[in-house]
Amino acid sequence: MRSYLFLLISLLAPLCHAEVNTYLSRYTIAQQETVRLTIEVTHQEAISRPDLSGLGNDFVVVGSKKVTISNRLRSGSQATTRWQILLRPRKSGEITIAPIAVHGESSLPLTLKVIGPRVSIRRNSSLPAPEPEQTAPAALMQTEVEHRQGYEGSEFHYIAKFLHQAPLSNDQLLRAPYLDKALILENGTPQEEQVIYRGQPYYQTLYRYLIYPDSAEENRIEPPRFTGTSTDGTFYDARGETIKLDVLPRPQNNSRGYWLPADRLELSDSFQQPERLEPGSTLIRTLTLQAFGLPAERLPSLAPLQNELAELTLLDTDLSETFTPEGLISTRVERVQITVKERGEVTLPPIDIYWWDTYEDRGKVASLAPVILRVAPSSGDAPPQVSSTLTNTNSEAIATGTSSTTAPQSAPAPESADTEANTSEDRSSLMPLVSILVLISIISSLGWLYTFNRLKNRAPKTDDEHSPRPAPEETRRRSLKLAEHNAYSALAQACQNNQVDLAKIRLIDWAQRFWPEAQINNCEGISKAAKNQTLDFLIIDLEQHFYRDDKTQWQGDLLLQAIETLRRRRKRQMDTGEERV
Structure with missing residues (x-):
């Protein structure tokens, strides 16, 4: 029992110990310069x-950066986390x-000596006189980088300070810093101010890159x-x-070919669409990607155009x-202009942008969920030609009846009384006719009106009878198949990049798209629907990896293989069913 207890303590001891080093x-x-404080911790668990609250009284925190380096040992994984804090002293002295x-765990205290104009050193008169201080230069250039360590393609802040004792004339030239195989941008306009350097007043021009x-x-x-x-004519050089x-290499490779190390990255979208979507309707989707710490030319394309x-068109x-x-x-x-072709459900696939968080030092994904557009049947499905033909025929029938009633009344005028008498007798004999x-005309008109109304009510059914019945089902099946394919592509991308959060x-x-008939809201529902032990x-x-603190050890290749096996099995079953039919 004691041996087991000793073994347990020996295993847990490294997990509870984190060595802290500072320099x-x-x-x-x-006093006007900055210093970089590095805090380094070696650990085996999340920390x-x-x-840093104790630094606020003596320093101004200009910036900070975090870098984590992981190592695999026989006893487990071990990581070294390094924080780099850029400080500017508030006062001079020690x-x-x-x-x-x-x-x-706590680090050891450090002592920093800050030299400024307020520092005065008293010397004993018995000691020999010190050597005279070197005269302050007429001009000098100071350069610094806030963080000297970072990833390939990430952003480094370079600062150049040009100090001179006299105002500058228009005859001046500044050659910018240069680095081979690098993009260098000037950050803003130069800033001018007056400072004290070595006890002397100087004009300072600050350049940021x-x-x-x-x-x-x-x-x-x-x-x-x-x-x-x-x-005053003084030459400065x-x-x-x-x-x-x-510069550290890329910690991971993206299959899409881009690499986005940034401080923050945000992805959003918006739509401009009509109230009712019908086949042939057009809507506008606006996609916006904003990155902090990256040039705009390195941002990837966002909209899949298939x-x-x-029909999708990039405007x-x-x-x-x-x-x-x-x-x-950068933004x-x-x-994108979207023109829907058929009625039913049109699924726009999800959009995933993989990037690397340089502050937390881990990969992340900016995502937009799939968008389902519900397209209603066209409002002009009723056949207008049939309705128009019926109306014309009905009007002709009414006109014919009217002419029948008026035709007997156009008889010629009588020339004599006998003729009038005969005519009156003829008229009286023709009245029943x-x-x-x-x-008959009234009855036929009513019949045409009744037939017209019946045909008008049955017009949509007649249109559906003329159109093939399997079309709506075929459209729905194609829509479900496309939605499943898009969801599978997004799942495959997450598994290939070993992103356990996104993969779940x-x-x-x-x-949910592979088994639409099942109510799947969690992983337990997937197990019940799949009935697959693997x-x-x-x-x-x-x-298990999803709920761990360290999620980087999960590998998604086996899960992706199992999903591909299920999809191939489903395809074979569908092909076999079609052959039997």
Whole structure:
């Protein structure tokens, strides 16, 4: 019993221990400069963010970044999480950084020496006089990068400060920083202000750049260089220091060919459509993708332009960029025209954009759920030609009856009394005949009206009789088949990228379309509908990884193979049924 207890304690001890190390990029800086504080923790379980509340009294937190590196050991997985905090001191002198607590463990205190104009050093008069300080330069260039470590294609913030003692003339030239195989953008306009450097007043011009390296090889940024003259004729030639970036390769490859490392990414859509959708109706779908920390030219296309039941046309694409002190905000807007072809349900497939969260250091997916458009039958299905023909025939019949009643009254005038008498006798003998003809005309008119109304009420049924009866069922079957295919494609993408959160959602969505007759709202419903032991075990494995803190170990290839087997089996059954019919 004791041996088992000792073994249990030895296994749990590493899980409860997290070593915290802290160090600074420099231990002596000027008051106007920044310093990078690195907090490094090695752990085997999920940890919380460090407590940085103690830094607010002595420093201004300019920015922060988080990087996690995972290693697989025989005893299990082990990760090293590194936080890099960019600090600017509020005062000069020696500043002690108190121990920082992470997951119950604390680091050692650090001491930073800040040199500023307010620092005065008293020396004993008996000691030898110090050497005279070096005179402040007439101009100098300072360069820095907020974070020197990041992923390939991610955003690096590069800052160049040009300090000069006299105002500048118009005769000046600034060569921007350069990095091979990288995109460099100027972030905003230069900012000018007056500062104190080494106890002397200076004019400072601040330049901001955004750098996106495309290679994980050694990256050395060639510094900017300023040449020009001041208003008093002094020639300035200042050059900054070369900075090396630690660019990490892509942690995962996307089968769609794009790589999106960003601080944040948002996907949304909107519709402009008529109140009633009929075959031939047109609506406009607007898709918007907004990325924080990426140039607009690297955002992928959003709208799939293939659909069996609708015609999709890309009207226009709008790319825009907004530069802020926090970085670049890019927006891609696509307007798609959708023209539905048939009545029934038209399914627009889901849209998934895979990206990498550079702050949380893990892959994510921005998704739009499938959209179902319900297309009603056309309001002009009733045959107008039949109705028009019946109306014309009815009017002809009424006209004929009227002419019959008036025809006997057009007899010639009599020439004598006998003739008038004979005519009156003839008229009296013809009255019954005229009455019969009028009655027949009225009855025939009523009959035509009754027949017209009956045909008008039966017009939709007659139209359906002339049209093939299997058309609505065939349309519904094709719509369900397309919806299942789109849901399967989304599930396959999630399994191939080992995204356990998204795979569970896509699995339920696919199962609802694969077994539409079953009420499936969770994984248990999938097991009851499938009745497949292999799929049951894979669903249990999926849910176990879904509720774990570390979800990166799940592999979706086996689940995808099981789904493909079910789809092939269904296809063979349908083919066999058609052959028997």
